[in-house]
């Protein structure tokens with residue numbers, strides 16, 4: 645309660661579950677996605693946001709600052725899987741622009757506000773939903789995992805810099821989650837044993853509700869059915 649949290653990619657999947665979980669705890673959510681038609685949650689506001697577009701990001705950040713945002717959840721992201729020989733420059737740009745540039749633009753837009761909060765003695769938080777593949781890869785994963793490795797590097801560099809202005813940074817690294825990810829449909833039978841968006845939302849809330857003297861650096865979580873090579 646009392647927290648104001650900006651969430652990108654808040655219209656469905658993990659982002660929507662994060663928004664719902666935060667609202668249920670009495671936080672005010674400033675949610676963004678390209679299509680926010682028909683979304684509503686108690687005490688929350690949804691704004692059209694394309695994380696790849698600087699002007700759109702600026703308008704979203706201004707709305708978040710006006711609301712007194714104290715935490716940002718960078719969750720917006722897209723999946724794309726193909727062998728290296730089939731990856732086009734257009735698809736490269738779509739995935740990297742959304743997952744990497746998007747995270748950079750939204751974060752960068754809020755840093756002046758987080759610095760100002762620090763000057764007033766208040767801390768802030770950034771939680772990046774990356775992936776378990778931010779540190780491992782597989783065939784057909786070149787483009788997507790490259791974007792997630794890059795997002796992890798960005799997250800860790802921000803954690804170093806954030807020391808200087810009271811910013812705690814967390815990376816959430818889920819395995820397979822039943823969402824609309826990579827043009828799939830939530831609730832498909834073959835995903836029945838995967839993580840639920842609410843499971844990932846729990847991890848985000850764990851980071852956001854950690855005591856102020858504690859920083860949750862990263863959370864790695866998988867469905868039991870997913871075998872992983874660490």
Ligand code: NJP
Pocket residue numbers: 652653654655656657658659676677678679680693694695696719720721722723742746773774775776777817818819820821822823824825826827
């Ligand atoms: O995907 P989905 P998830 N600007 O498709 C939004 C990571 N992850 O919840 O813009 C702003 O259900 C989109 O809204 P819209 C994954 O990499 C997942 O699974 O209207 N928003 C929607 O709200 C990603 O970083 C799995 O289309 C944009 C949301 O993003 C995060 O989890 C595994 C946007 C996507 O909802 C959430 O993905 C894993 C833009 N340009 C990591 N483009 C998994 N599901 O298995 C998209 O390891 N959005």
